Amino acid sequence: xxxxxxxxxxxxxxxxxxxxxxxxxxxxxxxxxxxxxxxxxxxxxxxxxxxxxxxxxxxxxxxxxxxxxxxxxxxxxxxxxxxxxxxxxxxxxxxxxxxxxxxxxxxxxxxxxxxxxxxxxxxxxxxxxxxxxxxxxxxxxxxxxxxxxxxxxxxxxxxxxxxxxxxxxxxxxxxxxxxxxxxxxxxxx
Numbered sequence: 001x002x003x004x005x006x007x008x009x010x011x012x013x014x015x016x017x018x019x020x021x022x023x024x025x026x027x028x029x030x031x032x033x034x035x036x037x038x039x040x041x042x043x044x045x046x047x048x049x050x051x052x053x054x055x056x057x058x059x060x061x062x063x064x065x066x067x068x069x070x071x072x073x074x075x076x077x078x079x080x081x082x083x084x085x086x087x088x089x090x091x092x093x094x095x096x097x098x099x100x101x102x103x104x105x106x107x108x109x110x111x112x113x114x115x116x117x118x119x120x121x122x123x124x125x126x127x128x129x130x131x132x133x134x135x136x137x138x139x140x141x142x143x144x145x146x147x148x149x150x151x152x153x154x155x156x157x158x159x160x161x162x163x164x165x166x167x168x169x170x171x172x173x174x175x176x177x178x179x180x181x182x183x184x185x186x187x188x189x
Contacts, residue, residue: 001073001127002039004099005084005092009037013088015080023076030148033078034062037092042140043072047158054167062162072130074140076151085150090127093129095151100127123160130155 006020009154019036021027027038052065077088106120119125130153132140141148143176 001075001096001102001156002037003008004102004106005037005075008082008095009088010091013079013084013091019078022047023074028149035065035079036077037088037171038078040074040076041071042074042153045070045072047160055162061158062169064165066162068158068160071156073154074158075154076149078149082105089150095153096127097129101125102127102185119153125159128155129153 002020002022006018009018011018014035016035019033021033021036021038023032023038023040025040025042027040030178032038043108045127047070049068052068054062054065056062075092077085077086079088104117104121107119107123107125108117129130131137132153137153
C-alpha cells in the first residue's frame with residue numbers, strides 16, 4: 001500500500017522531496033518525516049473465518065489450512081501545513097478506495113528480503129477503511145500526545161499465512177457399515 005502511494009502521490013503538494021516510511025510505535029515520538037506518508041501496522045487479529053480447507057501446494061502435497069489474519073494499519077500524512085496535510089489525506093483515501101484490491105504481483109513486488117514470493121498468483125489483498133471507535137482511536141494516540149496527527153485506519157482482511165505442514169492423503173472409502181449396536185438372535189431371547 002505504501003509503495004503504491006509513493007508511486008502515485010501528487011508530488012506538487014509537497015514543498016520538499018516526500019518521504020514514505022513504515023513506522024513502528026516508537027517512531028511517532030521522534031520527527032522522522034517532514035513531508036510524506038507513514039504506515040504503521042498497529043494490530044493483528046485472526047479472522048473469524050477459520051473453516052479453511054487444506055490446500056494443495058505446487059509440489060502436489062496437501063498442506064494444513066492457511067491461517068487467515070486481519071491486519072490493521074494506520075496511515076498518516078505528514079506536511080508542514082494543516083491544509084496540505086488534509087489534502088494529502090483526502091487524496092490517499094480516494095486513491096486507496098479506487099485501488100482497494102491489491103493483486104499478488106504488486107504485493108510480491110513490494111516485499112524485500114524474500115527468496116520466494118509470499119503470495120500465490122491467484123491471491124490478492126482487499127483494503128477496507130476501518131475506523132475504530134473513538135475511545136480506541138484516542139487510546140491509540142494517547143502515548144503520542146505531542147505528535148498527534150490526523151490519520152486514517154485501514155484493514156487488510158483475510159491475509160493468508162500458509163502452512164508447510166503436510167496433511168496425509170487418506171485412502172478412499174470403499175464400504176460403509178451402517179449397523180448400530182449388537183445383533184441379537186431370536187433364539188437367545
